Amino acid sequence: MRHFTNVNDLGDLKVALHEAFEIKKDRFKFVELGRNKTLLMIFFNSSLRTRLSTQKAAMNLGMNVMVLDINQGAWKLETERGVIMDGDKSEHILEAIPVMGSYCDIIGVRSFARFESKQDDYNELILNQFIKYSGRPVFSMEAATRHPLQSFADLITIEEYKKTERPKVVLTWAPHPRPLPQAVPNSFAEWMNATDYEFVITHPKGYELAPEFVSNARVEYDQMKALEGADFVYAKSWAVYNDKNYGKVQNKDRAWTVDAEHMAVTNNAYFMHCLPVRRNMIVTDDVIEGPQSIVIPEAANREISAQVVLKRILEGIQ
Ligand SMILES: CCC[C@H](NC(=O)CCC(=O)O)C(=O)O
Numbered sequence: 084m085r086h087f088t089n090v091n092d093l094g095d096l097k098v099a100l101h102e103a104f105e106i107k108k109d110r111f112k113f114v115e116l117g118r119n120k121t122l123l124m125i126f127f128n129s130s131l132r133t134r135l136s137t138q139k140a141a142m143n144l145g146m147n148v149m150v151l152d153i154n155q156g157a158w159k160l161e162t163e164r165g166v167i168m169d170g171d172k173s174e175h176i177l178e179a180i181p182v183m184g185s186y187c188d189i190i191g192v193r194s195f196a197r198f199e200s201k202q203d204d205y206n207e208l209i210l211n212q213f214i215k216y217s218g219r220p221v222f223s224m225e226a227a228t229r230h231p232l233q234s235f236a237d238l239i240t241i242e243e244y245k246k247t248e249r250p251k252v253v254l255t256w257a258p259h260p261r262p263l264p265q266a267v268p269n270s271f272a273e274w275m276n277a278t279d280y281e282f283v284i285t286h287p288k289g290y291e292l293a294p295e296f297v298s299n300a301r302v303e304y305d306q307m308k309a310l311e312g313a314d315f316v317y318a319k320s321w322a323v324y325n326d327k328n329y330g331k332v333q334n335k336d337r338a339w340t341v342d343a344e345h346m347a348v349t350n351n352a353y354f355m356h357c358l359p360v361r362r363n364m365i366v367t368d369d370v371i372e373g374p375q376s377i378v379i380p381e382a383a384n385r386e387i388s389a390q391v392v393l394k395r396i397l398e399g400i401q
């Protein structure tokens with residue numbers, strides 16, 4: 084595997100899951116694979132889980148790791164071509180990327196949707212420039228439209244906890260004070276649609292995700308109806324995708340906040356969230372602290388998903 088940006092890059096998911104459970108049994112088994120290889124992790128946005136779990140995964144494989152927060156310490160980067168750089172940006176991304184590529188063997192990039200240009204976001208302008216100009220294998224640590232390391236960890240977690248072969252998984256929108264990217268829900272939908280699970284998406288009218296991610300999932304505007312009999316409830320907020328209000332918050336209705344009443348109509352479902360989570364906006368304290376909440380093991384599986392991806396990329400550059 085050269086680059087990792089979406090579910091298709093991993094190939095057969097059953098094989099990838101087998102690799103994940105093997106690594107989970109002995110995460111230091113491949114400690115020689117990454118010897119004298121350097122991972123550079125580049126963050127245009129904040130992170131806790133991705134930052135720590137991906138470094139840990141790289142260290143499990145014997146790699147050296149460098150981390151760069153673009154907006155703290157590096158020069159502010161101009162990302163548009165043809166701009167006269169007489170403002171507050173000292174360096175152009177088209178120099179910075181090949182320079183960064185010269186110092187490492189593999190690059191991880193976090194660059195959220197900016198909600199300035201839907202076209203730039205959904206063409207993955209920043210991530211694709213790293214792929215085009217760095218000369219290195221590149222993997223997404225959440226880009227504008229997907230968060231594949233998170234979704235792979237989510238799938239590993241559901242496989243670990245499911246009580247039936249084809250669980251009912253419900254992705255529910257929840258209110259948030261800020262406009263959040265569609266990357267996590269897009270990616271979760273993409274990975275759930277790649278399984279044979281029963282998959283339902285529920286959100287208020289006007290919060291439809293891009294059709295290419297919804298694919299053949301059932302969309303239900305009545306949240307309680309969607310949650311009936313669910314085995315897994317995956318909560319996440321996202322901003323409007325449609326052209327008219329792209330990147331906006333148009334609903335803050337806390338009737339969508341996942342509470343005990345919502346969980347009561349499920350099949351004693353597990354509660355999942357990628358974190359960080361705004362308590363009592365997305366989910367109540369009682370639910371996220373309750374016995375069916377698996378957000379911590381879900382976060383712990385980020386080390387495993389990152390290690391499978393790094394292992395596959397390292398095997399391609401030996
Ligand atoms: C893994 C999730 C990263 C990001 N989350 C946020 O930006 C939350 C920020 C906040 O709650 O203020 C998102 O929704 O895509």
Ligand SMILES: NC(=O)OP(=O)(O)O
Binds near residue numbers: 131225
């Ligand atoms: N879930 C996730 O990616 O968390 P961070 O944004 O803290 O990395």
